[in-house]
Amino acid sequence: xxxxxxxxxxxxxxxxxxxxxxxxxxQQQQPASPEKMKIEIRPGDARQQIPxxxxxxxxxxxxxxxxxxxxGRNYQADIQARLATEARYADxxxxxxDYQKVSYRSRIGxxxxxxxxxQPLKKRGPRGHAAMIWVHGGVHGNWGITMFPFxxxxxxxxxxxxxxxxxxxxxxxEVHHQAIDYGGxxxxxxxxxYDYLRTLPHVDPDRVGMMGWSHGGYITLxxxxxxxxxxxxxxxIVPVTNLLYRLSRYGxxxxxxxxxxxxxxxxxxxxxxxxxxxxxxxxVDKLEVPLLVHVATNDRDVYYDENQxxxxxLRSRKPDLAETKVYVDPDPWGPSVGHSFSRRVDPQxxxxxxxxxxIDSWNRTWVFFEWILRPYxxxxxxxxxxxxx
Numbered sequence: 486x487x488x489x490x491x492x493x494x495x496x497x498x499x500x501x502x503x504x505x506x507x508x509x510x511x512q513q514q515q516p517a518s519p520e521k522m523k524i525e526i527r528p529g530d531a532r533q534q535i536p537x538x539x540x541x542x543x544x545x546x547x548x549x550x551x552x553x554x555x556x557g558r559n560y561q562a563d564i565q566a567r568l569a570t571e572a573r574y575a576d577x578x579x580x581x582x583d584y585q586k587v588s589y590r591s592r593i594g595x596x597x598x599x600x601x602x603x604q605p606l607k608k609r610g611p612r613g614h615a616a617m618i619w620v621h622g623g624v625h626g627n628w629g630i631t632m633f634p635f636x637x638x639x640x641x642x643x644x645x646x647x648x649x650x651x652x653x654x655x656x657x658x659e660v661h662h663q664a665i666d667y668g669g670x671x672x673x674x675x676x677x678x679y680d681y682l683r684t685l686p687h688v689d690p691d692r693v694g695m696m697g698w699s700h701g702g703y704i705t706l707x708x709x710x711x712x713x714x715x716x717x718x719x720x721x722i723v724p725v726t727n728l729l730y731r732l733s734r735y736g737x738x739x740x741x742x743x744x745x746x747x748x749x750x751x752x753x754x755x756x757x758x759x760x761x762x763x764x765x766x767x768x769v770d771k772l773e774v775p776l777l778v779h780v781a782t783n784d785r786d787v788y789y790d791e792n793q794x795x796x797x798x799l800r801s802r803k804p805d806l807a808e809t810k811v812y813v814d815p816d817p818w819g820p821s822v823g824h825s826f827s828r829r830v831d832p833q834x835x836x837x838x839x840x841x842x843x844i845d846s847w848n849r850t851w852v853f854f855e856w857i858l859r860p861y862x863x864x865x866x867x868x869x870x871x872x873x874x
Contacts, residue, residue, distance in 0.1 A: 547740045549750040551663065554742070555625065560659045567656025570630045574601070577633050577835055582606070582640050589681035591652075591674045596664065598674045599657060600681070601628050601648040603636050608687040609643075610865025615692035615858035616645040616685075618678045618716075622699030624742045625662060627655045631830040634837050635847070642851065643860040645688050649678045651704075666748050667700075668728065668763030672707050679715045687865070692858045696720040696850070698828065699787060702778075706765035706795070710772050718857040720777040720850055723787050723824050726795040727766040729753050734788065769798045776807045777853045779846050781823030783814045808853060815842030 571586060578584035583604040588597045605614070617639065621628045628648045639646050650657065651674035653665025665671070675695075683690040695716050697705040702724025709719040725731060732740050732753055744752050753760045761767050778799060780792035789811075799807035815826035818838075827846040829838040837843070854860070 545737050547737050547744045549744050551745055551747045554663055554745040563656045573630050592677045593670050593673050596652055599650040600678060603640050603646040605640055609863050611686050612689040613687050613863050613865035614643055614645045615860040616682045616688045618695045619646055619648045620675055620697030620701030620704045622701045625653055625655050631832055633835045634830055647678045647682060649675050651675050665746055669748050672704055675704050676708055689864055694718040694854055694858055698722045700725055709774055709776055710765055710768035718775045722779050722827060723784055725787055727791055728760045728764045730791055766794055769802055772803050772806055775857055778809045781812045781815050781826045783823035786821040786824035812842045816840035
C-alpha cells in the first residue's frame with residue numbers, strides 16, 4: 486500500500502530562536518527546499534484530521550538549515566567584548582603571569598584555533614612543567630575573565646595552562662562562530678592544543694591533562710573517552726553527558742542550536758546514531774586514564790538527573806579510574822544556581838567568592854592533578870641519586 490506524503494509548509498513561519506538572538510527575517514523563515522519539509526503519514530491515520538494549532542506549531546518548529554544557526558547575531562559586538570576581556574587579562578596578569586594570545590592549526594586541518602596561554606614568569610628547563618588544557622563552556626561561549634583567580638592558582642602551582650577558543654566560540658567573527666560542531670570537530674580542535682604545548686621546550690608532553698566546565702566538561706569527557714588521545718588525566722565539572730536526554734529536557738528553543746549545525750542538521754529522533762556518538766554517557770567503557778567528575782544536585786543548567794547518569798556509570802564500570810563527588814545543594818551562583826558552584830568569582834575584583842563547596846571542589850581538584858601530573862616536580866634537573874645503604 487502506498488504512503489501518502491504531505492508537506493508541512495506551515496512550519497516555515499516559525500519564529501523561535503536561540504536565547505539572545507533576533508528573529509529570522511521573512512526570507513530566512515522559508516524552507517530551503519520543499520523536499521526537506523516532507524513527512525510520511527500512514528494511510529488512515531486519524532491524526533491527519535485533527536485541526537492544527539498554528540501557534541503551537543511555531544513554538545515546536547526546529548529548522549535544520551545552517552543559515553539559521555544564529556540569525557541576527559552582532560558579530561562585531563562579540564569581537565569588541567572579546568577584545569575587552571583580553572585587555573583585562575593583560576592587566577590582571579601583569580607581573581604575575583606570562584600571558585599570551587596564541588593560535589595553532591586544528592588536527593582537522595581546516596582552521597586555526599586561537600587560544601589563551603598562561604605560564605609562570607620564570608620557566609624551568611626542558612620538560613620542567615606539567616600542563617593542562619582548560620576548556621570553556623557554552624553552546625557558543627568563550628574564555629571568560631572570571632576564570633582569572635583559578636588560572637593564577639594553577640600557574641603558581643607550576644602549570645602551563647592553555648585555553649582554546651575552539652570552533653563555534655564567540656568573538657572571532659561569523660565564520661568561526663558558524664563552524665560550531667558540538668561533540669565533533671570541536672573535540673579535535675581542543676585536543677590539538679596538546680600539539681602546540683609540546684612545541685614549548687619547558688612543557689613535559691608526558692604530563693598534560695584536561696579540565697572543563699559544563700560544555701567544556703563534555704569536551705573533556707569525550708576527549709579522555711576516545712580510543713586514542715595524549716592526555717594523562719581529565720576533570721569534568723558539571724558536564725553535559727547525554728545529548729539524547731538533554732535535548733528532550735530542554736525542547737525546541739535549545740534544540741535549534743544543534744539541529745542547524747552543518748554536520749548535524751537534524752534532531753535526535755532523526756539522527757540517533759550521531760547523537761549517541763556525541764554523548765559521553767555512551768563511551769564510559771573506553772576510559773583508560775584517571776578522571777574526576779564533580780556535579781551539583783541544584784544545577785539548573787545541566788540538571789542532576791542528567792549528571793547522575795554519568796556518575797552512576799563511572800562508579801559502577803570505572804571505579805578504579807573515576808573519582809566522583811555529588812555536591813548536595815551547594816551555595817548558588819547566578820541564574821543557573823548550582824551550575825557555577827565552583828566558579829564563584831566577583832567579576833569586578835576578580836577575587837574568589839568562596840563557599841564550602843567551592844573550597845572543597847578546588848582542593849580535591851588540585852590534589853587529583855598533583856597526584857598524576859606532579860606540577861611541582863622539575864624534570865629539567867637530574868634526579869637525585871638513590872641511596873641503597
